[in-house]
Amino acid sequence: MKESLHYLLMSNHLLFQKALLAETKDTGLTSGQPKVLDYLRDHDGTVQKEIALACHIEPASLTSVLAGMEGKGLITRKPLNGNRRSLFVFLTDAGKELSTWVDTEFQKIEKKALAGFTLKEEEQLNALLSKIMKNMNAKGGK
Amino acid sequence: MKESLHYLLMSNHLLFQKALLAETKDTGLTSGQPKVLDYLRDHDGTVQKEIALACHIEPASLTSVLAGMEGKGLITRKPLNGNRRSLFVFLTDAGKELSTWVDTEFQKIEKKALAGFTLKEEEQLNALLSKIMKNMNAKGGK
DNA sequence: TTCTAACAATTAGAATTCTAATAGAATTAT
């Protein structure tokens, strides 16, 4: 298994995740919150359902993650367009500020991860991983 | 965030993970067990500490994962070399059989993930991910 | 209109993994 694709993806993700949690530990963010915060940075005003999909967690799990963030004053949730079923999520000023800080931490870790990479290699990696993502999201198959 | 390295690694890993759990659902394996089973397939007789390191879970978490697998008769644990501190983990015949089955499922998913990849691309991806892993495991730095 | 089905978010409760503290065993230093 040690050289399998699954092993490599798992290791890379979890090492990244661990580094990220170490960096954000002092902010009071729980382990599930940084990725949501970072997602909102580029997708402010999204509906919960979409956040859950993008962050690869269940909507039910997102409820408690967002409740925590709302309690800390990082986000607000409100219905729009007269549709009281969907809740749109917005960063507060404090949330924006923290997300900016978290984003720089993401970038630091990314820089460490990509140490020694040429620009071409970065692009290759990005393209290959995107391709896998598309394959995995495709219906059917084995 | 959507195109960041972290996002790509997370998505790839979790999509892989989800596909794997869907395939192994009927075996009665819990979510944490397949990767351990697959690791033991290539590293039978390892000590718990090493399994935890390779599978990126805490030793304390591994204890309960292994307890579950032992209860199902997939593994046995015993001290060797007169050192009663370390426990060596071995697959039983049933464990070997199941690990073989699980391994074929891993490969099916991997095949789907790598659909349309040339051999050269597979090798590139492997090399790039291995390089990141080495970078992340390096001490210090940001 | 009114009923039925689909939908978004939530709640309840189970399962998994984590952190911190403990127990037992081996190693090192005094």
Added chain:
DNA sequence: ATAATTCTATTAGAATTCTAATTGTTAGAA
């Protein structure tokens, strides 16, 4: 030899995420 330290695994308890079921809302059919 004995004491202190280190080490491996475990236990206890908290935190996170999951599945299944519920609530309230919207859309579509009868």
